[in-house]
Amino acid sequence: MIRLLIADDQALVRGALAALLDLEQDIDVVAQVGRGDEVVEAVRASGATVALLDIEMPGIDGIAAAALVGAQLPECRVLMVTTFGRPGYLARAMQAGAAGFVVKDTPAAELADAVRRVSMGLRVVDLQLAAESLAQGDSPLTERETYVLAAARQGGSISDVARAVHLSQGTVRNHLSSAIGKTGGKNRADAVRVAEERGWL
Template identity: 75%
Template sequence: MRLLIADDQALVRGALSALLGLEPDIAVVAEVGRGDEVLAAARDARADVALLDIEMPGIDGIQAAAQLRDELPGCRVLIVTTFGRPGYLKRAMQAGASGFVVKDTPAAQLADAVRRVHGGFRVVDPGLAAESLTQGDSPLTERETDVLSVARTGASNAEIARILHLSEGTVRNHLSNAIGKTGGRNRADAARIAEQNGWL
């Protein structure tokens, strides 16, 4: 099967490529370091499976998975990430990923996960699956998520309002709601909590 690997860390990308390239039935046909390079590389290399990290420049792995689902539905997606957060798992599956495992998965299990995803099965880290079921969905609305995402960059209310085309009063309301729903002490704490849960 033809495999694309996308990870912004060259060392990790190279290690994954070397390990999986040893498998007799897996050919690594493309490697990219940015999320916004995934679709074109998968198309050019005719990849069967895309192994995607979540946190990458350009767009993240979840957005890249959605692009592949929409543009190249024959290319299956396996998310392999350091960040085993339940919210990420749910968002990845909603974006069309067939699998979600963490980077400390042993090489033989990772190769097996690639095969299973290629075969049309779902593969999910069992610990994450259990945690995701007990935790439930993000309590944040789409707008609260947007506002908190921009707020975590250190932007002021006026800057957030300008970026998201909202009034400052609306931004204040959304931030207040997000702080209340996450149980954070302030906007930075709310953003940290939301990020840890994979809601951002």
């Protein structure tokens, strides 16, 4: 029996996924959470062997949660499921240790099969997303540029961003300028938009 945890911040979606997957004879939904920072404890408490994680959740996102599960509870396999089929998300999820990545409009039977395959130690990836990810390539942003650009999402002045990331204003300006150039954005807000659309943030 596959012991499944479902993490999604939308209660309706979470409930629907649980109801559908619980109909499968070999899948038992043992836990449901609505925040990324609740995943590790819920996996530990429920003994889940597969965690089905949404990407965009409060607390921490699903990719960060996948990395924590992999580091602390490697016996639990992670399958990412998201509404947003962004190629950059796929690369980041796999780097975080996820065993699979599917989009939410995957038919129920295929989703159940993906859970089974991940449980058996196989990798499962949405084919269209994989093709787009290969065509697009990896994020051109450095780790520091990504960090600064993510902080700039909140808006605010250069000094606000500098305080948030504990860097000098000059360093923040340089990283933002480089990120704007690499994304082809017209300005900071446009660079954030492009990076989000491609799943780099």
